[in-house]
Amino acid sequence: MEAEKDFEYVIDRFADIKIMRYKVPDFENITLNQKIFIYYLSQAALCGRDILCDQFYRHNLLVRHTIDAIVNSYGGNRESGDFKQFMTYAKRVWFSNGIHHHYSCDKFFPEIGEEAFKQLIINSDFEQMPKAAGESVTDFANRVTDIIYSKTDLKRVSLDSSGDVVKASANNFYSGVSQAEVEAYNATLPQPDPERPLSNGLNSRLVKTDGRITEETYRVGGKYSAAIEQIVSWLEKAAPYAETDQQRECIGKLIDYYRTGDLRLWDEYNILWVSDNRPRVDFVNGFVEVYGDPLGIKGTWEALVNFKDLTATHRTETISGNAQWFEDHAPIDSRFKKSSVKGVTAKVITAVQLGGDCYPSTPIGINLPNADWIRKEHGSKSVTIENITYAYHQASLGSGMLDEFCNNDAERTRSRKYGYQSSNLHTDLHECLGHGSGQLLPGTNPDALKNYSSTLEEARADLFALYYIADPKIVELGLLPDNEAFKAEYDSYIRNGLMTQLTRIELGKDLEESHMRNRQLIARWALEHGKADKVIEMPVIDDKTYTVINDYTRLRQLFAALLAEIQRIKSEGDFEAGKNLVETYAVKIDRQLHAEVLERFKKLNIAPYGGFVNPVLKPVVENGEITDITIDYTESYTEQMLRYGRKFGFL
Numbered sequence: 001m002e003a004e005k006d007f008e009y010v011i012d013r014f015a016d017i018k019i020m021r022y023k024v025p026d027f028e029n030i031t032l033n034q035k036i037f038i039y040y041l042s043q044a045a046l047c048g049r050d051i052l053c054d055q056f057y058r059h060n061l062l063v064r065h066t067i068d069a070i071v072n073s074y075g076g077n078r079e080s081g082d083f084k085q086f087m088t089y090a091k092r093v094w095f096s097n098g099i100h101h102h103y104s105c106d107k108f109f110p111e112i113g114e115e116a117f118k119q120l121i122i123n124s125d126f127e128q129m130p131k132a133a134g135e136s137v138t139d140f141a142n143r144v145t146d147i148i149y150s151k152t153d154l155k156r157v158s159l160d161s162s163g164d165v166v167k168a169s170a171n172n173f174y175s176g177v178s179q180a181e182v183e184a185y186n187a188t189l190p191q192p193d194p195e196r197p198l199s200n201g202l203n204s205r206l207v208k209t210d211g212r213i214t215e216e217t218y219r220v221g222g223k224y225s226a227a228i229e230q231i232v233s234w235l236e237k238a239a240p241y242a243e244t245d246q247q248r249e250c251i252g253k254l255i256d257y258y259r260t261g262d263l264r265l266w267d268e269y270n271i272l273w274v275s276d277n278r279p280r281v282d283f284v285n286g287f288v289e290v291y292g293d294p295l296g297i298k299g300t301w302e303a304l305v306n307f308k309d310l311t312a313t314h315r316t317e318t319i320s321g322n323a324q325w326f327e328d329h330a331p332i333d334s335r336f337k338k339s340s341v342k343g344v345t346a347k348v349i350t351a352v353q354l355g356g357d358c359y360p361s362t363p364i365g366i367n368l369p370n371a372d373w374i375r376k377e378h379g380s381k382s383v384t385i386e387n388i389t390y391a392y393h394q395a396s397l398g399s400g401m402l403d404e405f406c407n408n409d410a411e412r413t414r415s416r417k418y419g420y421q422s423s424n425l426h427t428d429l430h431e432c433l434g435h436g437s438g439q440l441l442p443g444t445n446p447d448a449l450k451n452y453s454s455t456l457e458e459a460r461a462d463l464f465a466l467y468y469i470a471d472p473k474i475v476e477l478g479l480l481p482d483n484e485a486f487k488a489e490y491d492s493y494i495r496n497g498l499m500t501q502l503t504r505i506e507l508g509k510d511l512e513e514s515h516m517r518n519r520q521l522i523a524r525w526a527l528e529h530g531k532a533d534k535v536i537e538m539p540v541i542d543d544k545t546y547t548v549i550n551d552y553t554r555l556r557q558l559f560a561a562l563l564a565e566i567q568r569i570k571s572e573g574d575f576e577a578g579k580n581l582v583e584t585y586a587v588k589i590d591r592q593l594h595a596e597v598l599e600r601f602k603k604l605n606i607a608p609y610g611g612f613v614n615p616v617l618k619p620v621v622e623n624g625e626i627t628d629i630t631i632d633y634t635e636s637y638t639e640q641m642l643r644y645g646r647k648f649g650f651l
């Protein structure tokens, strides 16, 4: 596939990040009603930006407001080295929604010195600064730079289970409480129907003051009220444009939940949301993903507005239409299989607006809701965000990665020929079938795997995809063109799991993030267990290490064996076995190999992380009526961040 000539996908570049744009194909062809609906939902999607920022760290908003004020009003030389270094820091803070790296969760620091930073504050408009009443400019500058430069609160999310993960994490979900206190508190929360457990703690902050623990619920009139009120008001405007009565009811339920914080309403909303697949326009809006909390309880706020990509959805409908066949033939113990796989809804979507924890760093697939019992009784929605994956793909063409890390032309050619298609299919299988497959044995505690659960769950979904992508059934269903295509995915999966994903990690660090841990777990486990038969080898040619798969059939069998074991671990809640797998294969990095990969990667000068600016939606109003919504792609990253700060800064 050739890079498009008319549309520049990469629009900014700083630190380890590239900023891209995404196109919204087909937006012109949806109805006016759908466009207006999308417009209002998009406003709601942008109103929670400050919530996420504050959830990540208690001082993030102060720092971000200060940065915005400097960028807006600094009166000194903007061409100076100091100011340029400051701008890099500003862009990083915007990107991470705070002062900790969005992926590693480590606190990062400006390259500009502390004194120089103070000078920037002093030489900007003090009126625009988020100062305290009566605070002098010097006191303010000292207070803010203390936060930015202090060597404290270094980790946003710590998964180091040797200590207290709550105390060791700088996030703002907890204040003054220990892990033991959180666990004890959560155990006291009412669980009226243990078969259908409420997501207790999902939408609150837990605070201990004067020896008393209280829960601050995120709701209108509670924590984050000012932002939530705005979200609600846009949702109210959106509701009349819903495409079905059920979708309108669903939005109403979400509004009620935001007003009360009542988690029963959250479950009811999710059930309405997951069981209506008729509307073309859809959205995510709420406290959803729990990766930001080391205990996996608190939800970070996120939003996504999208509409169905009709052509590409045909692909995933084929997969979900055969869900029962895949479940029945899975290489796992039959006790762990679902006798009937319900409501695996598969669709491909076009993102129109990203918000909260989906912005600027964006997932390429989503599978919701998270509550196991709702998934079991009502199914789940799995989506692939095709215009985002396409933008990534376009941006990656010509990056030099394939030339550097593939060891032969056959592999490179295969990757160019099948890479985009097979990697999309992997994502579909992971999201549509992988997460939804299998079941817990009766009585198994869904939280039994604790801090290892995310890694093991991602591994389970990936293995399901890896096992089936090589199945003749896939070609039979027309999902891949021939029996060669899956090999492109195997090549890139192993190459990534053993080597190329290490480009995202600093030398000397371990793997922390669940998806990265999962990929190394699978690749290293397969390397080890196929060693005797040389299923995978890592040859060194001219001092460069490569990965080679010698036997694709055997590798598929190894994936099957590991899938069976991880499914058993989940179904039985075998914490020790899960811990052992993760600690043995997923965490530690081969330092020598890591150094080599970083060295080779550095020469390519590629940003390991990517994120997106949103297109700007603008209503066309005639005689007080919206007659069209136009879409504009020209806003720069800095312009967008400053505008969001002005327009959606509610906290």
Ligand code: ZN
Binding pocket: 430, 435, 458, 461
């Ligand atoms: Zn997943």
